[in-house]
Amino acid sequence: MQIETLPGVGAEITGIDLKTLTDAEFDAIRQAYADHGVIFFRDQDLTEDDHIAFAERWAPINVNRFFAAHPDYPQIAMVAKEKDQKDNIGGGWHTDHSYDEEPAMGSILVARELPERGGDTMFASMYRAYETLDDAMKKEIEGLRAVHSAKHIFGSSGATYYNTTDAGGNRIGNAAAADVLADVTHPVVITHPLSGKKALYVNPAFTVKIAGKTDEQSQALLSRLYAHAMDQAHAYRFKWQPGSIAFWDNRSTWHWAMNDYHGHRRIMHRITLEGCALN
Template sequence: MSNYQHFQLQQIAGTLGAEVSGVDLSTQLSDDVIAEIRKALLDHLVLFFRDQNLTPDSQIAFARRFGDLDQHDFVKGLPDHPKVIRVLREADETTMNFGGTWHCDVTHQECPAMGSVLYGVDVPPYGGDTLFANQYIAYETLSAGMQQLLDGLTAVHSARGPFSPTGRAASYWKNMQVTPSEKAYEEVEHPAVRTHPETGRKLLFVNRTFTVRFKDMTERESAPLLQYLFEHASQEQFTCRFRWTKGAVAFWDNRAVLHHALGDYSGHRREMLRVAISGDRPY
């Protein structure tokens, strides 16, 4: 166990992920505690806090210590807290759960989220774990030739797969406030290899949900390389797995990790509240 000045931290996997204890996220934490949490986030990429008791207000207050809050383009927030979205699959739903593919949040935006804070409101008795994958390691384990190729490529991202009128939202996620829109067909460009704005390290920055092709290439031309990268980026040795409990919180660096919510809890309800922290334009 690693000892910090203001809390205890236990790493849970080889490449990323740590559980933090001794912190009550519902309180007004000091600047020193927040600075230490930020350092731990940069070191471990995703932090887990169990046995928290958050309201939407306290979840927002914690997230705002790390930046402004992001507004989701296609998912309506809570009535009194529009920047808090409910991630919900009821017990009688059988479709794929929200977030059920490897992805980085909202890379269809010019400035994707810096991080996300996810709170477990109602968790199933089994299943529904979330997987996270370290994209520093994904880049660093590529061959020098592949790194050189990717360093010169720009990836095109779009939300059409999940959120267009013909996308998954049209038939999935019936109990969430998702509004399919023509806006989802819009495209943005990000470097295929991103430089983290705080650590300066390079990382792979493509994902199954939003990356559709490379700039100046067709989707068919892009598909073989993208498929290879998607599979490479989510290898088991790059990942950690979090078993949710009621009141648990996950806080991840959305700039440097992919995540994937498992849907293996048919017949049970799973409800989370998510707040995203605004980020910078990737470079």
Template sequence: MSSLSALSGPRIKAPSGSGQPYETIGIDRLTPVIGAEISGVDLAAPGNHQMAEIHRALAEHLVIFFRDQRMTQEQHLAFGRTFGELHLHPAAPHEPGHPELMIIKADENSLRANGEGWHSDVSCDEEPPMGSILYIRECPPAGGDTLFANMYAAYDALSDRMKAYLEGLTAEHSGEHVYRGMYAKEGVADRPSYPRAEHPVVRTHPVTGRKALYVNRGFTTRILGIPRDESDGILGYLYQHMENPLFQCRFRWQPNSVAFWDNRCTQHRAMWDYWPHRRYGNRVTVKGERPV
């Protein structure tokens, strides 16, 4: 069965959920497959029950969004820590005194923007991040959207033959070609070494137990144990497949908006279509576990 014929049938699955209503937050789904806008919560001081429902919403919708938030740097960090220990980016600039608070910035002097190609954050780490919480304070009047894609749905839509082929395969992920020189204008020097890791091509989510594709254009360099030309062909097919719009949602930023995505089962792409306007914010990233 071809990828397109699989997509036209019932093999695209919406995120599985408990079916129970939410009591303390509002949910407005962006698509049936991925993404939900959350209302009725102040991330600067969420209640305990709200936090439990935010955890659940993230598992059910993969990426969740919040509008009209007002968080200090300390509150942003505190919100991230409720999900686990925070991750330190191997190369990106950070706010003074806060190494866990990554700077996300693009303006008229930028040659490129953070995350402009499809990727899963820092998949080159031995233990890639569990998730990322991006708080945008300034955004362009138009453009600068971020796209998110559901890697559960991408895996589910593969043919059974392709799933069998990918079972047990491992891929190399490297950060050097991504990070070397990327942040020089922000005063971050090249590093003597960059992270590199080997991860399964298909990983199992530690919370939901669902399988997701775990290769991406940003960091994956090759599939191990097969010839290079075969690796290039399989990766090229998987990239094209997983970037199908039917797996995606698109978020239009407004000032003081927050996006929180599960890095283990999504990929994202930031559109760099707003030059010479400015986009500025901070990202807090939560540590994850070694993919299996």
């Protein structure tokens, strides 16, 4: 097994078969996941059952309330864009599930059908984002908490692309459940539950406010943090191939699915894993 550190964020792991991992290989992968925040595998050949079995070695599966499920495997969420759909899922910097009290640990995304070109996914390190803040900024955000919400994304007032009813069917549902979801707060800087390292934990999709500040003050601070976190120096652009898998940690990375393959189909299978409260 080889683990190659990538520029910006992440590591690529080659020379293993996820269907037949030994305990020692599994431990090395777990360490790489904690250290790097996102790990990539190539040339894997997983059936849906293999995907589920691999996921279950890590943590219980979290069945996403808003994403359409695989017709035969409710544990698998469909991250799909059909030929005639315009908008994609995850087409802006975000991290999944920060709107939950116990945000999902991460997701294992398996490529099933790829456009001939385009459809890369960007990842950014929130460890690096935190570490590279200047001391004054670190001091300014120390002890702050942020409010996270899913209402404006998955609720009935949500962005059109998340409530799309265009050809290809609904990819996102359950708006009524999102409408009544209580907002939650998490620390702006978390201590990562696996690595013990500090990470910046706000994101442009689901963070709506800094607790105790006005909307104006919140937006001013969040914009500064986002501008810093989006720095290309903390990012890596992953090019999918048949057999590719990305496994990211929602607490230490952001991701962004590029939407640059209009007129072509892209089908991904996602399994999301349960996480824990963040401190």
